[in-house]
Amino acid sequence: MANKIIPSVKGTRDFYPETMAVRTWLYRQMRAASEAFGYQEYDGPFLEPIALYAAKSGEELVKEQAFVFPDRGGDLITLRPELTPTLARMVARKQGQLAFPLRWWSFGPFWRYERPQKGRAREFFQWNIDMLGVNSPEADAELAAVGAEFFRRAGLTPNEVHILVNNRRLMDSRLDALEIPPARRKAVFRLIDRREKMSAAAWETYAGEIGLSPAQLGGLKALLADERLWEQSEELVRFFAAARALGARDYLRYAPHVIRGLDYYTGTVFEARDRDGEFRAILGGGRYDNLVADVGGKPLPGVGFAMGDMVVTLVLQKYGRLPALDAPPAPILVTVFDADHLLEAYRLAAEVRREGFPVAAYPEPAKLGKQFKYAARIGARLVLVVGPDELAQQAVTVKNLRTREQTTLPRDALFQHLHAMLAT
RNA sequence: GUGGCUGUAGCUCAAGUGGCAGAGCACCUGACUGUGGAUCAGGAUGUUGUGGGUUCAAGUCCCAUCAGCCACCCCA
Numbered sequence: 385m386a387n388k389i390i391p392s393v394k395g396t397r398d399f400y401p402e403t404m405a406v407r408t409w410l411y412r413q414m415r416a417a418s419e420a421f422g423y424q425e426y427d428g429p430f431l432e433p434i435a436l437y438a439a440k441s442g443e444e445l446v447k448e449q450a451f452v453f454p455d456r457g458g459d460l461i462t463l464r465p466e467l468t469p470t471l472a473r474m475v476a477r478k479q480g481q482l483a484f485p486l487r488w489w490s491f492g493p494f495w496r497y498e499r500p501q502k503g504r505a506r507e508f509f510q511w512n513i514d515m516l517g518v519n520s521p522e523a524d525a526e527l528a529a530v531g532a533e534f535f536r537r538a539g540l541t542p543n544e545v546h547i548l549v550n551n552r553r554l555m556d557s558r559l560d561a562l563e564i565p566p567a568r569r570k571a572v573f574r575l576i577d578r579r580e581k582m583s584a585a586a587w588e589t590y591a592g593e594i595g596l597s598p599a600q601l602g603g604l605k606a607l608l609a610d611e612r613l614w615e616q617s618e619e620l621v622r623f624f625a626a627a628r629a630l631g632a633r634d635y636l637r638y639a640p641h642v643i644r645g646l647d648y649y650t651g652t653v654f655e656a657r658d659r660d661g662e663f664r665a666i667l668g669g670g671r672y673d674n675l676v677a678d679v680g681g682k683p684l685p686g687v688g689f690a691m692g693d694m695v696v697t698l699v700l701q702k703y704g705r706l707p708a709l710d711a712p713p714a715p716i717l718v719t720v721f722d723a724d725h726l727l728e729a730y731r732l733a734a735e736v737r738r739e740g741f742p743v744a745a746y747p748e749p750a751k752l753g754k755q756f757k758y759a760a761r762i763g764a765r766l767v768l769v770v771g772p773d774e775l776a777q778q779a780v781t782v783k784n785l786r787t788r789e790q791t792t793l794p795r796d797a798l799f800q801h802l803h804a805m806l807a808t
Numbered sequence: 809g810u811g812g813c814u815g816u817a818g819c820u821c822a823a824g825u826g827g828c829a830g831a832g833c834a835c836c837u838g839a840c841u842g843u844g845g846a847u848c849a850g851g852a853u854g855u856u857g858u859g860g861g862u863u864c865a866a867g868u869c870c871c872a873u874c875a876g877c878c879a880c881c882c883c884a
Binding site: 391392448466498503508510512645646666668690692694695696751752757761767769771772773781788790 | 810840841842843844874875876877879880881882
């Protein structure tokens with residue numbers, strides 16, 4: 385029994401119908417938000433050569449976190465840890481044939497060999513959405529607006545989640561002003577990224593370790609405290625103006641400490657969080673120029689974001705926004721009175737199906753009590769019975785499990801009755 | 809990859825300082841030889857995550873391992 389069940393692979397999840405319904409529902413909201421802005425769905429292979437990721441991505445993502453294994457021919461295969469390189473290749477291959485600005489979105493599984501924990505598994509689903517071929521703050525704002533649209537459709541309000549925005553070029557120019565050399569830029573970005581995770585003292589010590597002078601540290605702290613820093617960036621000024629016009633401004637907020645981990649972001653970056661800061665980022669994205677050139681295409685600017693299925697589900701649970709997803713497999717169950725009436729029951733089930741109702745038929749003769757109990761278990765609303773009495777009068781018995789009312793009616797009146805009973 | 813907590817029937821959990829493994833819910837059967845979620849009466853269930861070790865004796869102690877959770881790392 386239990387000791388014989390082969391365990392699932394670490395960090396993977398079994399999607400029972402209830403959780404599968406959540407995944408499907410998320411997919412539907414993502415689709416709705418994407419298509420509302422004119423984005424087309426696409427997908428790539430789940431298996432990719434490791435070389436695709438060697439070109440870019442964060443080094444750790446490929447070296448430490450990707451599932452890599454040799455296929456039977458000896459080639460190294462990767463279970464895709466992210467979609468962006470695949471997107472870059474797909475675009476590079478047909479660059480001359482595609483209409484830009486290109487708006488594409490996707491939802492599918494990804495794999496990363498990490499230690500599972502809250503909001504993070506080794507196999508997860510992710511929504512990716514990108515616009516390629518333009519380099520405008522307005523395009524950036526549109527992507528943020530798509531994210532906001534998703535939250536709105538999912539029932540998450542600006543009081544519960546927000547999208548924090550910053551711009552790397554802005555931060556670069558400010559760091560220039562502090563005379564922090566480009567060589568140290570990466571370390572300083574990491575420092576900024578970790579501000580809220582460390583104590584103030586530890587953070588300042590860390591700043592000293594990466595070579596910041598007290599004056600530079602002071603300047604940096606002033607930067608990170610300046611909520612109006614964005615007003616000095618023409619890109620961000622236009623970004624917020626466009627977001628306002630798009631009706632997404634209430635979800636957006638400038639946040640000087642948001643910098644994002646991935647190296648390839650070049651301009652505006654953003655991430656969504658629950659406002660209590662309880663969970664990790666719900667989505668993350670930004671402008672990444674030169675991506676397509678990295679895989680051999682012509683240079684092409686782009687902006688996009690990714691949202692995993694796990695954190696957003698936690699947030700939706702926290703705020704009680706997951707809809708009741710307990711739809712029964714079928715609202716109608718046809719019982720099998722006994723072995724002699726099995727085919728009669730099946731003929732009835734087929735007729736009702738042809739009328740357009742989803743119908744489950746009991747798959748073998750069994751006591752009616754057992755079949756009624758089963759009907760109640762699966763959440764069926766109506767139970768149909770054709771036994772000897774009904775057959776003799778060309779009738780069907782219909783029991784409404786909610787009201788417990790039962791009537792026997794002629795077959796030609798059945799459909800009308802079913803429509804009426806299931807209408808509410 | 810580093811550190812911490814946890815692991816007992818399908819589920820939630822019990823089993824003073826080591827002494828023959830239990831309850832509730834759920835499940836199955838029957839009362840109800842044409843009817844459900846109610847009631848009542850019965851019933852089945854675990855090599856206590858796995859593998860070693862200490863002991864006369866281990867769910868209970870020790871070691872290892874696996875899994876889950878949490879933090880770090882990284883990020884969705």
